Amino acid sequence: MRGYSFSTVFGRALRGHRRWPAAWRSAEPARAYDVVVVGAGGHGLATAYYLAKHHGITNVAVLEKGWLGGGNTGRNTQVTRSNYFWPQSAAFFERSLELYEGLSRELNFNVMLSQRGILTLAHSHHEMEALRRWTNAIRINGIDSDVLTPAEIGKLVPLLNLDARFPVHGGFIQRRGGISRHDAVAWGYARAASALGVHIVEQCEVTGFDIDQGKVTGVTTNRGSIAADRVCICVAGHTGVLAAKAGFRVPITSMALQAMVSEPLKPCLDTVVLSPVIHVYVSQSDRGELVIGGGADGYGSYAQRGGVPLLEENLAALIELFPAFSRLRLMRQWAGIVDITPDTTPIMGPTPVRDLYVSGGWGTGGYKAIPAGGETMAHTIVHDAPHPLIADFGLDRFETGALIDEGAASGVSH
Amino acid sequence: MLTIPCPFCGERDEAEFRYGGEALQEIPQAGASDAEWADYLFNRDNPKGLVHERWCHSYGCNQWFQVVRDTVTHRIHAVYRVGEARPVLDDVDGASADTGG
Numbered sequence: 001m002r003g004y005s006f007s008t009v010f011g012r013a014l015r016g017h018r019r020w021p022a023a024w025r026s027a028e029p030a031r032a033y034d035v036v037v038v039g040a041g042g043h044g045l046a047t048a049y050y051l052a053k054h055h056g057i058t059n060v061a062v063l064e065k066g067w068l069g070g071g072n073t074g075r076n077t078q079v080t081r082s083n084y085f086w087p088q089s090a091a092f093f094e095r096s097l098e099l100y101e102g103l104s105r106e107l108n109f110n111v112m113l114s115q116r117g118i119l120t121l122a123h124s125h126h127e128m129e130a131l132r133r134w135t136n137a138i139r140i141n142g143i144d145s146d147v148l149t150p151a152e153i154g155k156l157v158p159l160l161n162l163d164a165r166f167p168v169h170g171g172f173i174q175r176r177g178g179i180s181r182h183d184a185v186a187w188g189y190a191r192a193a194s195a196l197g198v199h200i201v202e203q204c205e206v207t208g209f210d211i212d213q214g215k216v217t218g219v220t221t222n223r224g225s226i227a228a229d230r231v232c233i234c235v236a237g238h239t240g241v242l243a244a245k246a247g248f249r250v251p252i253t254s255m256a257l258q259a260m261v262s263e264p265l266k267p268c269l270d271t272v273v274l275s276p277v278i279h280v281y282v283s284q285s286d287r288g289e290l291v292i293g294g295g296a297d298g299y300g301s302y303a304q305r306g307g308v309p310l311l312e313e314n315l316a317a318l319i320e321l322f323p324a325f326s327r328l329r330l331m332r333q334w335a336g337i338v339d340i341t342p343d344t345t346p347i348m349g350p351t352p353v354r355d356l357y358v359s360g361g362w363g364t365g366g367y368k369a370i371p372a373g374g375e376t377m378a379h380t381i382v383h384d385a386p387h388p389l390i391a392d393f394g395l396d397r398f399e400t401g402a403l404i405d406e407g408a409a410s411g412v413s414h
Numbered sequence: 415m416l417t418i419p420c421p422f423c424g425e426r427d428e429a430e431f432r433y434g435g436e437a438l439q440e441i442p443q444a445g446a447s448d449a450e451w452a453d454y455l456f457n458r459d460n461p462k463g464l465v466h467e468r469w470c471h472s473y474g475c476n477q478w479f480q481v482v483r484d485t486v487t488h489r490i491h492a493v494y495r496v497g498e499a500r501p502v503l504d505d506v507d508g509a510s511a512d513t514g515g
Contacts, residue, residue: 240460251456253435254485299416299433302462302485308415309429342456399452 003108023187024068024194029201032227033061035381036219037234038206038242040064041073042182042367043359044234045189046374047381048198054375055382058197061228062190063221065205069186072236075304075336076367077259077293079272079283081118081177083138083145085408088392089345090141092372095389097176099371109188111180112286118177118272119148119156121321123166127277134408135172147172157271164320166278179272179283179291185370209246215354216246230381232357237302237337239347239360248352250360251398252339255296257364258306260314260333262325264288273321280317290325292318296338296364306335338364342398344409348377349386349394357381358395365409421493422475434468436460437480438500462486466500 002008002021012020035051037044040062051057064070080100082093104110122128131147138145148171150162162168190200201223210218210225218227233242237254265288274281279294294314297307311333319326340363341347347361359377362369376387386394397403416428436458442450459465465485470478482492482501492501 238462240458241462244459244461249453249457249459251452251458253458253460254462299483300436300460300465300467300485301488303488307428398456399448 023191024200027061027199027201029061029063029204029221029223029226030199032218033199034059034228035230035232036060036226036228037062037232038219039071039234039236040068040186040190040200040202041071041234041236042069042186042189042370043236043362043373043377044232045069045186045193045200046370047232047234047359047377048374049189049193049196050375050378051381052193052196052198055378057382060193060197061199061201061226062193063204063206063219063226064200064202067202068190068200069183072336072338072362072366073182073186073370075259075334076182077281077283077291078179078182078285078367079118079177079281080113080180080368081174082143082368083118083120083134083172083174083177083408084141084406085134085137086404086406087141088404089406089409090138090143092376092389092393093368094141094143095375096369096372099375100180100368101176103180103185103188103371107188107192109184109191111184111188113178113180114286115176115178116270116272116283117156117173117175118274119153119171119173121153121171121273121275122169123164123275123277124169128169131170131172138174143174144176145172145174157269157273159268159322159324160273161321161323166320173271177272179285181286182367185367189370189374206242207245209353209356211246211353216356230355230357232359232377232381233351234359234377236360236362236366237339239339239358243351243358246351246353246356250347250358250395251342252347252361253300254302254337254339255299256301256303256306256335257293257296257338258310258314258333258335259291259293260311260330261285261292262290262328263331265290265328268324275317275321278317278320280314280321282318282322289331290328296340297335302337304335304337306333338362338366340364343403343405345404345406346373346393347395348373348390349380350384351395355384363409416488416490418469418471418481418490419493420471420474420477421479421495422477423471426471426474430471430473432470432472434470434478437466437468464491464503
């Protein structure tokens with residue numbers, strides 16, 4: 001792989017940017033691999049990358065039924081943060097944020113991480129108390145987090161209407177939180193993994209698993225059978241569909257999570273603002289568009305489109321908090337299918353089928369977990385034992401009752 | 415936008431209803447194992463296609479009932495009251511998959 005640098009960009013610019021080489025190789029599927037990863041979204045690509053980078057396992061294929069990064073990796077609102085409540089979540093998501101902080105250098109691909117801070121608002125005295133508790137828990141976990149007064153919030157976000165229908169009583173900020181470019185994360189991992197020898201096969205849908213005496217031996221696809229020593233499912237909203245093909249059930253309900261962007265504006269909002277109670281979050285992208293989201297549509301769905309009632313709810317909350325945005329037009333609105341677990345904590349690790357692993361249950365917050373998700377899944381696949389950071393995220397927790405009821409996972413109340 | 419035909423009140427807007435998840439989970443017998451309880455409490459079929467699910471008309475009659483809905487098209491194929499037999503679905507041409515249960 002030829003590294004990207006100032007000199008390569010400058011050199012190509014002098015030649016009119018002609019004949020840039022493809023960033024990654026589009027491979028034909030081979031007959032057999034050491035590891036097959038199902039799903040070329042952020043988590044699948046990161047898992048393949050760390051298998052090759054940290055463990056020297058390069059005979060790996062990432063199979064994608066659509067196109068690379070075309071699922072939730074390309075549909076989320078790009079927020080990265082680690083302001084979680086429980087120690088297990090905090091340790092895992094903090095590791096992910098640390099990896100994000102060095103990701104552009106690691107991948108030689110600019111993921112445009114902007115640590116502009118993520119501000120969570122409280123709209124009542126009681127909510128403020130809950131938020132102080134949340135903030136303290138985060139600080140005890142060793143992660144940055146500060147309570148802000150309404151005056152401090154007003155200074156930080158001048159456009160915010162503090163005297164809204166539900167007045168702003170205060171909030172807290174994780175200053176290291178922020179946004180990055182989600183496509184770049186997928187493309188960066190794809191390029192780096194491909195350079196290490198990983199096969200990325202698009203338009204290759206896994207239609208079933210070959211299972212012999214309780215052990216997975218390969219996958220069947222629309223492009224033929226592919227043998228594999230180990231298989232990892234990284235398919236977000238379709239985790240339950242693939243689990244059914246492998247003969248087991250998972251505690252997941254798939255729902256549509258929608259997001260939308262406004263027309264581009266001059267810079268006016270340099271913080272991610274989130275209100276859990278009136279149900280909206282907003283940030284401004286580098287292109288100037290306001291990126292807006294809220295909770296998931298409240299029923300099971302595999303349709304990648306959001307319903308109008310929730311769209312209205314999100315926008316009503318937005319213009320109550322930011323009256324200045326009321327005249328903007330929306331450019332696009334879309335949805336991704338998210339896999340929501342009962343405790344809003346991901347499901348990572350082994351499955352009832354030997355050598356078949358799952359990385360799913362990411363719900364509404366998988367994007368921020370991509371680097372640590374890939375790193376810990378690669379370790380888990382290689383050692384056939386969960387990485388210490390995800391030891392409590394296994395499917396077995398639903399049987400033992402050791403749930404990690406992470407209300408902070410979604411950031412908004414569902 | 416869903417329009418849900420409440421079996422008591424007729425067709426109403428989705429905003430009047432509350433979703434109650436998949437129906438037809440069978441309650442384990444006394445003495446069931448932890449695994450059977452976990453399966454009942456947490457695991458779901460979560461099908462891509464027809465699903466039997468519970469809804470409550472919370473801003474209407476406040477009654478729970480069951481809906482057969484396609485999770486891809488969002489089309490509602492049948493509604494039935496709690497205790498009624500599962501409807502026989504002849505017209506499932508528009509359904510996304512044959513996972514009727």
